[in-house]
Amino acid sequence: xxxxxxxxxxxxxxxxxxxxxxxxxxxxxxxxxxxxxxxxxxxxxxxxxxxxxxxxxxxxxxxxxxxxxxxxxxxxxxxxxxxxxxxxxxxxxxxxxxxxxxxxxxxxxxxxxxxxxxxxxxxxxxxxxxxxxxxxxxxxxxxxxxxxxxxxxxxxxxxxxxxxxxxxxxxxxxxxxxxxxxxxxxxxxxxxxxxxxxxxxxxxxxxxxxxxxxxxxxxx
Numbered sequence: 001x002x003x004x005x006x007x008x009x010x011x012x013x014x015x016x017x018x019x020x021x022x023x024x025x026x027x028x029x030x031x032x033x034x035x036x037x038x039x040x041x042x043x044x045x046x047x048x049x050x051x052x053x054x055x056x057x058x059x060x061x062x063x064x065x066x067x068x069x070x071x072x073x074x075x076x077x078x079x080x081x082x083x084x085x086x087x088x089x090x091x092x093x094x095x096x097x098x099x100x101x102x103x104x105x106x107x108x109x110x111x112x113x114x115x116x117x118x119x120x121x122x123x124x125x126x127x128x129x130x131x132x133x134x135x136x137x138x139x140x141x142x143x144x145x146x147x148x149x150x151x152x153x154x155x156x157x158x159x160x161x162x163x164x165x166x167x168x169x170x171x172x173x174x175x176x177x178x179x180x181x182x183x184x185x186x187x188x189x190x191x192x193x194x195x196x197x198x199x200x201x202x203x204x205x206x207x208x209x210x211x212x213x214x215x216x217x218x219x220x
Contacts, residue, residue: 006218007060011036013069014157015148020068023207026215040153047160051077058082064218067092068203070157076170086218087173091181091200094169098188103162174217178202
């Protein structure tokens with residue numbers, strides 16, 4: 001019976017742990033979910049090598065990979081190494097042309113290397129980087145979600161995002177995007193499922209929408 005289920009692997013966004021998926025519940029008779037976690041990359045590690053290493057955590061054939069934000073970029077890279085039933089990216093981009101101009105500007109000017117990432121224990125600053133939001137309330141909640149505080153990891157992640165090279169979309173890919181995403185504005189995004197009033201953190205705040213629509217999106 002277990003083999004008849006669709007295995008769904010969930011990858012959180014930059015600096016976040018998998019508790020961002022705590023309110024995502026797929027019907028247990030049809031799906032089995034597995035949460036993935038970030039690890040600190042080796043020095044000089046490429047995104048390709050990181051993705052290949054992460055695929056070691058995939059223990060089922062032909063899974064569905066779901067990634068949020070930078071995690072969405074990562075699962076696309078992982079799908080280049082393993083067969084997948086479907087790749088679903090949420091609050092992310094599917095090719096480098098969808099990156100906002102400020103990130104493309106950073107790529108050529110190296111401005112992103114000047115970011116004060118040494119202040120990673122400043123939760124408000126980390127939320128600004130990871131979620132694109134200025135948070136004054138619920139800081140404890142965000143602190144629980146954003147547990148990856150390693151400076152090298154944060155620097156590496158930002159560098160991989162602004163320098164990502166992908167001109168063509170991954171096969172079997174579905175893109176879900178919020179209309180009010182401040183990190184990756186929807187004006188730069190093509191061919192996606194729109195979530196009305198969805199922000200970059202909609203996987204947390206709009207869990208009901210995902211619980212209602214993900215089963216159909218995965219199986220169609």
